Amino acid sequence: MASPLQARVLGAGPTGALTALALTEAGWRVSLHDPLTAEQLSQRNRAYAFSYSSRRLLERLGLWSEMESELVPFRRLELRDCGAGVGLAFSAADRGRRPAIPASASITPNDAIGWIGQHGPIQHRLLQRLTDDPAAELHLGAGFAAASDPLIVPELVVAADGPDSPTRSRLGLGQWSMAYGQACLTVQVELRGCADDEAWELLRPEGPFAVLPLGEGRFQLVWSAPQARCRQLESLPDVAFLDALAGALPEKLQPDALLDRPRAFPVALQLARRLHRGGTVLVGESGHRCHPVGGQGLNLCWRDVEVLHRLARRVAAGRLEPARLGGAYARRRWIDLMLTLAATDLLVRLFSNRHPLLLPLRRLGVRSLARFGALRRLALGAMSDGPCPAMRRAPE
Ligand SMILES: Cc1cc2nc3c(=O)[nH]c(=O)nc-3n(C[C@H](O)[C@H](O)[C@H](O)COP(=O)(O)OP(=O)(O)OC[C@H]3O[C@@H](n4cnc5c(N)ncnc54)[C@H](O)[C@@H]3O)c2cc1C
DSSP states (O other): OOOOOEEEEEOOSHHHHHHHHHHHHTTOEEEEEESSOHHHHHOOOOEEEEOHHHHHHHHHTTOHHHHGGGEEEEOEEEEEETTTTEEEEEEGGGGOSOTTSOTTOOOOTTSOSEEEEEHHHHHHHHHHHHHTOTTEEEEEGGGTTOOSOTTOOOSEEEEOOOTTOHHHHHTTOOEEEEEEEEEEEEEEEEEESSOTTEEEEEEETTEEEEEEEEETTEEEEEEEEEHHHHHHHHTSOHHHHHHHHHHHSOTTOEEEEESSOOEEEEEEEEEESOSEETTEEEOGGGTEEOOSGGGOHHHHHHHHHHHHHHHHHHHHTTSSOGGGHHHHHHHHHHHHHHHHHHHHHHHHHHHSSOOTTHHHHHHHHHHHHHHOHHHHHHHHHHHHHOSOGGGGOOOO
């Protein structure tokens, strides 16, 4: 009997952990390495917006039914161009019929546009699944660099080691990088005036601002603003921060209490010059990073995993040479990456200002979206399934 295909995954964040699960599902043996312990990996205080592209992958890996209980669905998305004073609301009806919904099903008002999930429980669940998986070996914390059997040379090395990827540097893959003048402040708050199944994307002149429901009146805020302003907001006492927040939100949304301390992180557009070298591939933020507007970041990372999963299955079935996997992966990822990075960049550039020549154009764009259902379906489809129609096909 042929020995099983071996993969080494470097980085056990949400992308690396899901990659390891996808590879074992495809019939590979996997070792997963991270200098952080399981506890440290789960401790990050953040929340992600999940789209239908992420749901599709979780379903394929048999993880959706257990993950769904950790996620808060939102059924309405309020989009406001605060500089131009126009807005509209997306609802489930604007999703149209997509592959994640069986062809016979009709759209109901209860369908979600997307889901919000907190990092801790999701990361914990992924690592727990891997601990229970006989085809996976975890090397977390102090012994992360140890190889289970130094004589085994894996057919595939997956670098999911984050935006500062040591693997990308070691392989000399290089990257294009552009820092935004903005940073991003995340904080959890109690809010009045916002339904528990409603999310907001406010396109403010200082930067995009997302309000994401966590359930029971709690919301995660993702507030982009110039870096100096973020640093100043981060240092404010709670009461002063709540005042500043009330000034930034529409009148309808009233912040009542802070549930954690605001934390700023840098935002940048990054894209590796190559996504593979030999048997090593870059997956997740080691390969690309975008502005958090529209909640695309982790969904884009997980679409890398979706493609790698399909290819790993083909290798396991003998339909693709292991040596060709890296090149095939890189070729299949470029279009989605370029389109998503370009779209998020365009949104930031177009809306983070009060430029008098742009305001009429923006008004026209937002009013057209509000008026024409086909345009709303196109925009929401690109946001929730990825901008590249080929990604939406299910076949192996
Ligand atoms: C402070 C902060 C707050 C954020 N808040 C939000 C938010 O609220 N909402 C949101 O959607 N996104 C947020 N993001 C972005 C989000 O965290 C990323 O999109 C997501 O973590 C990307 O996942 P990843 O697995 O690709 O990379 P990472 O999560 O960065 O994981 C990389 C892993 O690689 C490990 N590693 C590093 N070096 C090595 C090595 N040599 N060998 C093996 N492993 C290694 C690291 O320890 C880490 O665990 C935030 C980012 C930051 C920095």
